[in-house]
Amino acid sequence: xKKAIILLTMITAAASLxxxxxxxxxxxxxxxxxxxxxxxxxxxTGLGGNGDSKSFRLTQTMIANxxxxxxxxxxEEDVQSKNVAAVMVTANxxxxxxxxxNVDVTLSSLGDAKSxxxxxxxxxxxxxxxxxxxxVAQGRILSANGAxxxxxDATASIPAGAIIERDVISNYISDDKISLVLRxxxxxxxxxxxxxxxxxxxxxxxKCVDAGLVEIALTDEEKDNPTDFITKLQTLTIEPSxxxxxxxxxxxxxxxxxxxxxxxxxxxxxxxxxxxxxxxGYANRQQKSxxxxxxxxxxxxxxxxxxxxxxxxxxxxxxxxxxEAVARAGAINGKIVIM
Numbered sequence: 001x002k003k004a005i006i007l008l009t010m011i012t013a014a015a016s017l018x019x020x021x022x023x024x025x026x027x028x029x030x031x032x033x034x035x036x037x038x039x040x041x042x043x044x045t046g047l048g049g050n051g052d053s054k055s056f057r058l059t060q061t062m063i064a065n066x067x068x069x070x071x072x073x074x075x076e077e078d079v080q081s082k083n084v085a086a087v088m089v090t091a092n093x094x095x096x097x098x099x100x101x102n103v104d105v106t107l108s109s110l111g112d113a114k115s116x117x118x119x120x121x122x123x124x125x126x127x128x129x130x131x132x133x134x135x136v137a138q139g140r141i142l143s144a145n146g147a148x149x150x151x152x153d154a155t156a157s158i159p160a161g162a163i164i165e166r167d168v169i170s171n172y173i174s175d176d177k178i179s180l181v182l183r184x185x186x187x188x189x190x191x192x193x194x195x196x197x198x199x200x201x202x203x204x205x206x207k208c209v210d211a212g213l214v215e216i217a218l219t220d221e222e223k224d225n226p227t228d229f230i231t232k233l234q235t236l237t238i239e240p241s242x243x244x245x246x247x248x249x250x251x252x253x254x255x256x257x258x259x260x261x262x263x264x265x266x267x268x269x270x271x272x273x274x275x276x277x278x279x280x281g282y283a284n285r286q287q288k289s290x291x292x293x294x295x296x297x298x299x300x301x302x303x304x305x306x307x308x309x310x311x312x313x314x315x316x317x318x319x320x321x322x323x324e325a326v327a328r329a330g331a332i333n334g335k336i337v338i339m
Contacts (some may be wrong), residue, residue, distance in 0.1 A: 002297070006268070008328050011229045019095040019200055020239070021237040021238065021239050022237060022238065022239075022240060023234060023235060023236065023237055024180075024193055024196065024197075024233060024234055024235075024236045024237070024238065025233075025234035025235070027182060027183055027184070027189070027193075027238075027240055028180040028181060028182050028183065028214070028246060029180070029181050029183065030172050030178060030179070030180060030181075030230070031169050031172065031173035031174075031179035031180070031213075032095070032170050032171055032173075032174070032179075032294070033172050034093055034095060034170070035092045035093065035095070035229065036092070036094075036095070036097075036129075036134070036168060037090065037091075037092055037128070037129070038091045038092070038093060038126035038127060038128055038134055038135055038162075039088060039089065039090045039091075039126060039127065039142070040088075040089045040124045040125050040127055041062075041086065041087070041088060041089070041110070041124070042061055042086075042087055042089050042107075042121055042122060042123075042124030042137065043059070043063070043066065043085070043086060043087070043121070043122045043124075044084065044085045044087050044107065044116055044119035044120065044121050044141065044156075045083060045084050045119060045120055045122060046083060046119050047082075047083045047084065047085055047113065047115065047116065047117075047119045048083060048118065049082050049083060049116065050082070050083075050085075050113060050114040050115040050116075050117075051081070051082045051083050051084045051085040051113050051114075052084065052085045052086060052109075052111035052112055052113050052243045053082060053111075053112055054080065054082075055112070056077075056086070056110075056111035056112055057076070057312060058086050058111065058257075059079075059084055059085065059086045059108065059111055060077075060079040061076055061077040062086055063076075063079045063081070064076045064078075064079060065086060070232070082267075084111075085109055085110075085111060085113035085116060085119065086110040086111050087107045087108060087109055087110055087121070088094050088107070088108050088110055089105050089106070089121065089124050089126060090105065090106050090107070090108075090126075091103050091104065091105045091126055091135060091137070091162050093135070093164065093168055094168070095136065095168065095170035095172075096166070096168070096169065096170065097134075097164050097168040098164065098167050098168075098189075099164050099165060099166060099167050099264065100163065100164060101163075101164045102160035102161075102162065102163055102164075103135065103155060103160065103161075103162050103164065104158065104159050104160060104161065104162075105121075105126075105137045105157065105158050105161040106155065106156075106157050107121060107141055107155065107157065107158070108154060108155045108156075109154040109155070111186055112237040113154065115153045115154075115156070116141055116153055116154065116156040117141075117153050117156070118141075119140075119141050119156075119219065120138075120139065120140050120141065121137060121138055121139055121140075121141055121158060121161070121319050122138060123136055123137070123138045124136065124137045124138065126162060132165045132166065133165060133166070133287050134164060134165060134168060135162040135164050135166075136162060136163055136165055137158065137161050137162035137163075138161065139158045139161045140158070141156040141157065141158050141161075142156060142157050142158065142159065144317055152168055173218070173223075174227060176217060176218050176223060176325070177215050177216060177217050177218065178211070178215075178216045178218065178226070178229075178230070179213060179214070179215050179216070180193060180197075180214040180215075180216070181212060181213055182211070182212045182213070183220055185200070185210070185211040185212030186211055186240070187208070187210075187211045188241035189238070189240040189241050190208045190210075190211055190212070190213070190214055191208055192238045192239070192240065193214050193238060194206045194208050194214050194239050196236045196237075197214070197216055197236065199220060199231060199236070200229070200233065200236070201221065201222070202233050202282070203219050203220070204216060204217065204219060204222070205217035216233075230293055234248065244261045244262075244333055244334030245257075245261065245334055245335045245336075245337060246302055246323065246327075246334055246336050246337070247330065247337045247339065248263055248320055248323065248324070248336065248337065248339065249339045250317075250320060250338065250339065251339070253317065253320070255302075255306060255315035255319075255320065255323070257301075257302040257303055257306070259332040261301060261302045261303075261332065261333065262300070262301055262332075262333045262334075263300050263301065263302060263305055263326060263332055263333070264331045264332075264333065265331075266326060266329055266331040281312045302323065302332065302334075305323070305326075306319060306323070307321065323336075324336070324338070
């Protein structure tokens with residue numbers, strides 16, 4: 001019964017969401033202003049016998065190369081320690097990251113280390129996709145399961161464990177244009193965004209390239225102060241066109257539906273023992289067989305159907321099964337997403 005209450009609450013929330021005004025900054029991203037991914041390969045020491053075994057040769061090679069950097073000449077075969085592990089180090093940095101900032105890093109074992117808990121990452125250079133080094137990571141790691149960790153932790157993190165070594169300044173103006181990318185492509189919403197942007201300056205040339213991209217050709221006024229223009233742009237509000245979509249999470253029994261998802265007229269046969277609770281705007285027609293009952297669904301929404309089925313005493317899984325069956329029959333005017 002609790003799942004059914006959650007189900008109805010989520011539908012009500014979704015219906016109000018599609019009707020509300022939203023800021024343009026919440027539904028679009030500016031092309032060029034995206035996070036950048038960094039990665040590098042490093043060594044974690046101090047693992048107390050939980051590091052990589054001798055059979056993982058990469059760790060032996062890295063230890064030998066590290067020793068050579070400090071003037072020690074050793075052979076890879078001489079490396080017997082199991083206190084060290086080779087790890088992949090990754091980080092995400094924003095579009096305007098400056099030198100000297102600290103960012104979080106994530107570590108994952110490359111070899112057969114039993115655990116990374118309690119280790120210390122040695123200085124590791126983090127490269128971008130262009131092979132340039134943008135950050136250097138080092139420090140005591142925090143296992144994925146907390147400060148205590150568990151045996152078998154092959155992943156870990158270092159909060160603020162990397163220092164940015166190079167400014168990252170993203171270019172968001174190309175050929176005197178700013179491009180807005182809709183997070184959920186939709187032709188109607190793209191057109192609403194374009195109309196709202198023109199309200200800032202009617203001299204702007206705003207073009208809807210497709211359902212997911214709006215291009216803005218800047219005038220001299222905007223080019224002189226692009227940050228002020230973007231500030232005005234992002235605070236504009238529109239009422240986006242809601243998609244006709246139903247999301248079903250089978251595991252939790254939660255259904256989320258937009259208020260505009262309509263069910264066309266159809267008939268559903270159900271066990272007669274469950275038919276007593278049906279009513280409202282739905283017609284009941286008894287079949288010849290006493291074991292089944294036919295529910296005739298006239299023009300309705302998914303939310304109304306779920307509310308009616310919920311009050312009839314059907315379980316959440318039975319409700320989900322009926323919605324899936326109605327969708328397969330082509331009677332739901334919308335997209336069904338099953339998780």
